[in-house]
Amino acid sequence: MTTPTRPTHPVIDGHNDLPWELREIAGGDLAAYDIGRPQQRTHTDLPRLRAGGVGGQFWSVFVPAALPGAEAARATLEQIDCVHRMITTYADRLALATTAAEVRSAWDSGRIASLLGAEGGHSIDSSLGVLRCFHRLGVRYLTLTHNANVGWADSATDEPGAGGLSAFGREVVAEMNRLGMLVDLSHVATSTMHAALDVSRAPVIFSHSSARAVTDHPRNVPDDVLARLANQGGVCMVTFVPAFVSPAVAAWDAVARTAASAAGIAPGDYPALTRFGQAYAEEHPPPRATLDDVVAHIEHIRTVAGVGHVGLGGDYDGVAGLPDGLEDVAGYPRLLDALGERGWSGAELDALTHGNILRVLDAAEQCAVER
Numbered sequence: 001m002t003t004p005t006r007p008t009h010p011v012i013d014g015h016n017d018l019p020w021e022l023r024e025i026a027g028g029d030l031a032a033y034d035i036g037r038p039q040q041r042t043h044t045d046l047p048r049l050r051a052g053g054v055g056g057q058f059w060s061v062f063v064p065a066a067l068p069g070a071e072a073a074r075a076t077l078e079q080i081d082c083v084h085r086m087i088t089t090y091a092d093r094l095a096l097a098t099t100a101a102e103v104r105s106a107w108d109s110g111r112i113a114s115l116l117g118a119e120g121g122h123s124i125d126s127s128l129g130v131l132r133c134f135h136r137l138g139v140r141y142l143t144l145t146h147n148a149n150v151g152w153a154d155s156a157t158d159e160p161g162a163g164g165l166s167a168f169g170r171e172v173v174a175e176m177n178r179l180g181m182l183v184d185l186s187h188v189a190t191s192t193m194h195a196a197l198d199v200s201r202a203p204v205i206f207s208h209s210s211a212r213a214v215t216d217h218p219r220n221v222p223d224d225v226l227a228r229l230a231n232q233g234g235v236c237m238v239t240f241v242p243a244f245v246s247p248a249v250a251a252w253d254a255v256a257r258t259a260a261s262a263a264g265i266a267p268g269d270y271p272a273l274t275r276f277g278q279a280y281a282e283e284h285p286p287p288r289a290t291l292d293d294v295v296a297h298i299e300h301i302r303t304v305a306g307v308g309h310v311g312l313g314g315d316y317d318g319v320a321g322l323p324d325g326l327e328d329v330a331g332y333p334r335l336l337d338a339l340g341e342r343g344w345s346g347a348e349l350d351a352l353t354h355g356n357i358l359r360v361l362d363a364a365e366q367c368a369v370e371r
Contacts, residue, residue, distance in 0.1 A: 009346070010055025010107065011332050012354040014237035014313030015117065015186070015208035017060045018044045019082045021317045028082045030089050043316040043328040046093050049112055051330040055354065056103050056113035058207060059083045060318070061139065062120065065148040065268035069125035076123040080116060080137050087114050098138050100361040103354075117184065117207060120146030121153055122268075126168065128175050140361070141182035141207060144169070144192060148268025154189035156218040157267045164195035173199045180368030182360065185209075186219070186239075186313075193225045202367035203233035203360045208313035210244045210297040211236075211304075217243060217250045223304050230305035233363060235356045237313030238297050240326050242289035245297055252286040278320055291325030295338050298352070307348050311357050 018035070019028075021042050026032035035045045049057070061079035063072050087094045095106035097113035106113035116139045124130040124142070131142065144165075145155040152169035154162050162169060173196055176183050183204040185193050196204060206229075212220035221229070221236055229236060239245070243253035260276045267273070301310045316322070316329050325334050336349055344352075 009053065009336055009349045009353045011053055011312055012056035012058075012103065012113070012357050013054060013316075013329075014058050014205065014311060014357065015060055015119075015239070015318065016044055016057050016314065016316045016329070017062055017318035018042060018316070019059055019079050019086070020062050022082060022086075023079070028078070028085075030085060035086070036090055036093070043322065046090060046112075048328055048330040052328075052332040053336075054112060054329060054332065055107055056097065056115065058115045058117040058141065058313075059086075060117055060119045061123075062118075062146070062318075063123060064270040065120050065122045065146040065150075066266065066270065066272075067122070069122065072120075072122045073125040073127075073130050076118060076134070077137075080134070080139065083114065083116055084138070096138060098140055099365060100358045103358060103361070115140050117141040117143065117182075119143045120187070121150040121172065122146065122148075124172075126151060128171065131172065131175060131181075132179065135179045135181050139181070141184040141205065142172075142176060143184040143186055143207060144172070144188050144196065146187050146268065147270060147273070148266065154192045155267070156187055156189050158189075160189065160191065162192075164189065164191035165199065169195070170199050177201045177364075177367050180365045182364050189218075190222060190225065193221070194228070197225070197228050197232060200232070202364045203235070204229065205234055205311075205357070205360060206236040206313070208237060208239035208241070208315045208318075210238050210241075210294075211300040213304075214297050214300050215245055215247050215250050215293075217253070219244050221301075226301060226305040226309075230309045233309075233360065235309050235311045235360050236301050236305065237311035237357065238294060238301065240289075240294055240314045240316075240322050241319050242286070242321060242323055245293040245323065246287065246289035248287040249289050252284070256280045256284070274320070281320070289323035291323055291331075291335060291338060294323055294326060294335060295342070298339065299342070307351050308356055308359075310352055312353060
């Protein structure tokens, strides 16, 4: 078999929710939904990852925050198992990666490096032991919250509770540093962002967030945090979620979320919010986001934080729709072409697509070694 050539600028994407979609569509049965061939019900399959030039993917092992603690931990283990089975099933095209060196090794073998990220601190059920077990199973980042607070960290889309991070929340960050696990600040409140930056000895990431100065949405990152992120060596991986990149869609989304709240749907009830949002969109069609909206966020973060602190985190299969031109994982080359037309050099595109996140992975590993 001929080994596929490596893309010119291989993309390491910070967040893809295909494992949850596999659970929803087929109960995690990989034979029932074969991602090894082109598919229609998801944004992601292996042929389109190849077409998109994806060289590495952080697979989200997300479970809804509405699950009770122990149930959330169990469901997260099931999602971790799904990713491991996926890697084994498609071992000719995927390779598990837990370090920057293993990402590069996967590339050398012509395979897509597969990393794992847990989305939401509810997954660890307030247990450092569970956190350590997830790390042993290959999880290399933990998003401190999802759409609802945990007892020890505040979410961007919930009412303040912990004042950023509680004492236990600071312990979680310190333990992640000790393990070499990336601290992911997507989804968290601005107060939590600053608290984590105060505590973390290793660079932090935003696995799928954009710039609040461009689109005023609580899931995006303010400029003062972007400046601190740069000083600390971290990376903000720009997401493609329409409500986060388009001001017009963000305004529509705010109205939709108000309607969901009035209907009694809690911010952490992801499945119910998704169902409500789909029904609401049918009655009230949202505006369209575009590839140019995403470019605006990338360039803003580059201006504020520097080209060494921006990456890509599409959130494919985590939302119902994506911007025009970025409808599925095959769309990355169009984005890179647009940036090239705006003067981005090959070296700068390499930093955006993979260089910056590999540097942060290396730094987290070094922080663990130096503890």
